[in-house]
Amino acid sequence: MSVLHLLGSGGEGGAETYFVQLVSALQKAGGDQACAIRPNHGRETALAAAGLPVTTARFGGPIDLLTRPRIASTARRIEAGLLIAWMNRAARHTPSGAWARIGRLGGYYKLKNYRGFDHLVGNTQDIVDWVIAQGWPADKASYIPNFATAPEETSPVSRASLDTPEDAPLLLGMGRLHTSKAHDVSIKALQALPEAFLWIAGVGGLEGQLKTLAQSLGVLDRVRFLGWRSDPSALYQTADVCLFPSRYEPLGNVVIQAWAHGLPVVAAASQGPAGLIHDGEDGLLVPIDDEQALAERTAALLADPMQRIRLIQNGHARVESEFGQEAVVARWQALFARFGAA
DSSP, rough: OOOEEEOOOOSSSSSHHHHHHHHHHHHTOOOOOOEEOOOOOOHHHHHHHHHOOOEEOOOOOHHHHHOOHHHHHHHTTTTTEEEEHHEEEEEEEOOOOSSSSEEESSSSOOOOGGOOOSSSSSSHHHHHHHHHHHOOOOGGGGEOOOOOOOOOOOOOOOOOTTOOTTTTTTEEEOOOSSSOOOOOHHHHHGGTTTEEEEEEOOOOOTTTHHHHHHHHHHHHEEEEESSSSSSSHHHHOOOOOEEOSSSSSOOOHHHHHHHHHTOEEEEHHHHHHHHHHHHHTTEEEEOOTTHHHHHHHHHHHOOOOHHHHHHHHHHHHHHHHOOHHHHHHHHHHHHHHHTOOO
């Protein structure tokens, strides 16, 4: 029996990127996987390249009466034994049938969307604890973290191509241009980091506001808005420090990826990063919405090469012990086996 993964998001972001990475890794490990996703040319191409059969569906709102039967038809055709719903939109369209249903949670989602599901997986222990506290049976919930992808064999991004001096401290912000990601805090902190440049990789509706903010603070000439990038590994390998000031962050996959790429991290102490980072050991934490603290700890880190080395080494050790791809894939495979699927 095969496993059918459902992703209802059509956008670009960390969860969507990790979806492709995980199902591709499961397929490579010898599983029998297939995907039903909202149309997205880049995602369809990447999944097909990994040898994954792909069905597309609308995954629309309440009046979408076609997605659920389309998925059910696909599940019957491929003899699926298990359907995995990634996030709420996919969960709402996951049909019941002669298969088990698992919800994969990357946040504190409304559990009504998972009514009737057989199991839930949280990518942090705190999410799993929260699910159980809401009344979900403890024996039907599992913690499986995201894995870190290894650095690609690629050259760093040319600083000159983005009009950035070779000798300037380079700060990297990753994530949607959304208020939860708090890129505005990084821009404000740049005022107190007069030599530094900031690259922000991501798309979203706040780009105009963020540019206006940077201009009003006199730092726009040191901020580069990169848009959506398909080369995150190269970006991590180019920067000096990763800034991750999210106001709301259930996990913080950027932290894990920075560790994997040998990039020290300064993050806001929102739920996910605070649960991941041991402050002063493998990263630095600052209060949420505190641009002064972000600037001060970043400046101190840039001035202390030995601290940067220590954070990098300890972050790498965390990846090796907790967030390796092989170990995470094995945990998913063990869960699938409980339901008689590949």
